[in-house]
Amino acid sequence: MTKYFMPLVGGVFGAILFFVAYSALYTTSLGVVQMDVIIATHISSEGANELSTDEIEKSATAFNSALNDSIKSISEKYKVNLFVSPAIVSGVPDYTSLVIEDIKNRMDRDG
Numbered sequence: 001m002t003k004y005f006m007p008l009v010g011g012v013f014g015a016i017l018f019f020v021a022y023s024a025l026y027t028t029s030l031g032v033v034q035m036d037v038i039i040a041t042h043i044s045s046e047g048a049n050e051l052s053t054d055e056i057e058k059s060a061t062a063f064n065s066a067l068n069d070s071i072k073s074i075s076e077k078y079k080v081n082l083f084v085s086p087a088i089v090s091g092v093p094d095y096t097s098l099v100i101e102d103i104k105n106r107m108d109r110d111g
Helices: 001-025 035-047 052-076 096-110
Strands: 029-033 080-084
Touching: 029 035, 029 096, 035 052, 052 080, 052 096
Parallel strands: 029 080
Antiparallel strands: none
């Protein structure tokens, strides 16, 4: 009897261990960002400056790059798939403030 029981217990234990390890390494959760708030924050901070057309274009390009890099970085760091807030109804963490802060840091750092 124990000849068959021990391999069975070992197999079940191995399967549970694999499931826990896989879940910890590869499972992601859902999160939202409020894109309108992110863009409004950027516009209000840049709107106070008198910029030429070329400077506005450079600022927009830098903001776009910082936004993409920030969303990718936060998604990887927190293991979360980020969606724009109207795509998710409720009950999902909001990462908007983290994205805004990260964009500001990236734009300050990159000039």
